[in-house]
Amino acid sequence: MILKENDLLLEHDAGLYNFINQGMLTIDKVDDVQEMKDTQKAFDILLFTPENQLDLFKITAAVMHWGNAKWKQKPREEQAEPDGQEDCEKVAKLLGVEVDAFIGGLLKPKIKVEINKKFNNN
DSSP: OOOOTTTTOOOSOGGGOTTTTTSOSOOTTOOHHHHHHHHHHHHHHTTOOHHHHHHHHHHHHHHHHHTTOOEEEOTTSSOEEESOSHHHHHHHHHHTSOHHHHHHHHHSOOOOOOOOOOOOOO
């Protein structure tokens, strides 16, 4: 599988991503290019299709962008709203969902609860 530069909507500088820049960005004696080749070889051995591999990388990239999303409180409400949508748009695109549905699912979650009761006549 060959990734195109824009497939994951990422910048080359890993330090731009909040979920990554909290630790060490480089490790002595670790070759990132070789690590990537080894990872792709492992995926191939495990029979991950190129589409499966791309999906895994898209999920990882989505999490990276999600960590950069900014949120603010709506005036006079206890509700949050995005403080700019650029990162949320990238997350939604990578996950294959509409951005409004993605944000709505985060900010206005709905949980359906069903109770099935069975009564024993004994």
